[in-house]
Amino acid sequence: MNEEEIRKELTDTLTNDSDNYSKILRLSTALAGFDLENVRFSVDAGVIDRLGTELVARQETAVSELVKNSYDADARNVSLIFKNSDLIGGTLVINDDGIGMNREQLVNGFMRISSTDKLHNPLSERFKRKRSGQKGIGRFAVQRLGERLTIITQTLNSPKALKLIIEWERYKGDIDLVNIANSIVEIEKEKEEGTTLIIDNLRDRWSQAAIKRIYRYVSAIIQPFPLSTITKESASQKQPADCEINDPGFKSIFKKIEENNKVVTIADETSMIYDHALATIDGWIDDSGLGIYSIESQKLDINEVGQIGSDPDDNTVPFSQLKHVRFRAYYYVYNLDLIPKMHETTIKSLSRKMGGIRLYRNGFRVLPYGETGNDWLKLDASIVKRSILPVHGNNNFFGFVELTDTEKVFNETSSREGLMENEAFIQLQNFIYRTLLTGVIRTAEERNVKIASGQRKDGKLYEKIEIRIKDIAHTLEALDRELEKEEGNIEVKKRRKKKIDKLKKDIQQVAELQKEEQKTFLKEKSMLRVLGSVGLTIGQFIHEVKDYIINMESDITFLLEKLKSDDVIMRRLLILDKNVTTFQSYTSYFDKVISQNVVRDLVPIELQNAIEKFWVSIKNDAQKSGIVFNEPKRQSVYLYTLPMHPSEWSSILFNFYTNSKKAIRRTKSTGEISIECGFHENLIYLEFSDTGDGISEENEEKIFEEFFTTTSPNILDEIDTSNEITGTGLGLKIVKDIVSSYRGNIQVVSPKHNFNTCLRIEIPKATDKELDKYGL
Known part of the structure; x- marks a missing residue:
């Protein structure tokens, strides 16, 4: 068509078929091509396929980006269900309970290539999470995974849900990207808020092993511990301007529909993390104020319940300030073949970022307890002292404490960073620390592991050479301090002091030699x-x-x-x-x-x-x-x-x-x-x-x-x-x-x-x- 023909058809369309936006856009774009004084960039539709292949080469990367998008949307939970996925052509359904998208966010966010939203808003809207998804890669991820995408999304305040269907096969070369339209309609809401992605005609096979790999791949953003119960009302109600909603955490679950339509859970925090703990340690305060604990370990055949009192020497003395307290901790020991190798690397990596005991008060997270570097239970400090030898640092636990504090016994500091260290808080630390150490010692006994530095074993030492050297040095230092207190002849004390100093130097030389030998061995x-x-x-x-x-x-x-x-x-x-x-x-x-x-x-x-x-x-x-x-x-x-x-x-x-x-x-x-x-x-x-x-x-x-x-x-x-x-x-x-x-x-x-x-x-x-x- 020449310029005059296009102008005439565009005029007729605007007059007689003004709702045909796709045709109007196509004719306008064609007419702009006759502008001899200005040139414009155009985008070939085939770029979608090329970018999908180049930016998201692996199916694991594609799925992980979609899980991250749910995290960025302030979802608490996301489920991935694979249907007929053992062969190419199956379906993947990704369902989250995030804040969803309105029409403007869907059109100018998801449907806009190279959107700047994450540059302008690096934190999520509700929980102020640092957004983890890569900018603009989500749309290419779904194209990489399957041939057809259906998005159903709704926000809390919207009366209807939006349904968008994209047929990726239409994005072929030699077609201008702007001329491809996708159907978007309003439908009845499926839930209050959140987004569902339905990806049909999957381009890859998805075995159980592949699904587990994705869980491990995205686990860096999944908090590996149970979450406090948060009611729908408390999470959705309007908050005062100066009140922040604490992040309740993020959980994902991967499921697969088998041939008999039975839904099987392939990967979640239980199967991939908790099931591999050496022991599960639970603690709670009963109605009388006494601390009760339970230790369970299938690996070591431990299943016992005990009692902990406020007085370490008398388990019948109750905690005067504690009630409505419960906690659970999963205990891990690394590098001793106690965790399957395929899971140990992931769990160790998570422990460096998220290990420790979190604290929840009335259903909400209290910071900084359990954050990296926070040692509110003095577990890492206890490791340094070496009074108890089995490992029990923050990295060896994933756990949480739940306080139901309607009487406001535990009060926040004026800066809202943590709780005031009153008598109740000190008793809480006492109870949890002693309960955890009870579980650690019990598992060590069952594994026949040395517990205290003075402990011996017939026929074989428990500790390694370097630990033994340190123990001797510590013993000499203690002896040195005692001699300083001792009264007597000054010359005798000087000779003793000189001999001890020489012995210390000799031991230090042994330690240095051992380090050199270790380097040579490596x-x-x-x-x-x-x-x-x-x-x-x-x-x-x-x-x-x-x-x-x-x-x-x-x-x-x-x-x-x-x-x-x-x-x-x-x-x-x-x-x-x-x-x-x-x-x-x-x-x-x-x-x-x-x-x-x-x-x-x-x-x-x-x-x-x-x-x-x-x-x-x-x-x-x-x-x-x-x-x-x-x-x-x-x-x-x-x-x-x-x-x-x-x-x-x-x-x-x-x-x-x-x-x-x-x-x-x-x-x-x-x-x-x-x-x-x-x-x-x-x-x-x-x-x-x-x-x-x-x-x-x-x-x-x-x-x-x-x-x-x-x-x-x-x-x-x-x-x-x-x-x-x-x-x-x-x-x-x-x-x-x-x-x-x-x-x-x-x-x-x-x-x-x-x-x-x-x-x-x-x-x-x-x-x-x-x-x-x-x-x-």
């Missing part, structure tokens, strides 16, 4: 790990060489028998030449790996370069094995890891490759391998994907354990007769040790489209200081 351990990984690499390499030697011997035998047949000889010579060329490329890579171990200096590694070198050396071997090894994908630039040893990445990549090769061989079909690397939240990541037979849910964590393998032969003869790569059960364990030693993470993640397995490694990136040091 260095040796690191070297052994590297040498072990190289040895394993060589072992795998030698097994691979057998294939080439067999082929070469066959070719040579054939040439000797068919020497007179020129055409056949030429064809076989070409094959032999290709095999030798591949063999040389293959061996040169491992020759470099061995050479790198001559120098033990650690340097930042540009991950993409390391991957490409590996790919060039291995791709011919993959082709020979009937595997399509795609050229590595780089999602970011300048991917320098923190200083590492080059051979460690060689070991990692070769282990991943041989595992993928075995998995593809088991499918007895051609396969595909893909490597992707990029940058995410100060971490450099690598994802290694294959189309092998996959990893079962029960084995997703076991594969990183030493000696776990599915490919070991039963007898030695099978090694000689089998042409399969033999599994030792050490490869992925070594890979995990390498990654963990650099404070990185390794895990099985949900596979990308058309792949069956994906292993993801995350390594901290090099700091500017490290890059400057190495001139990078």
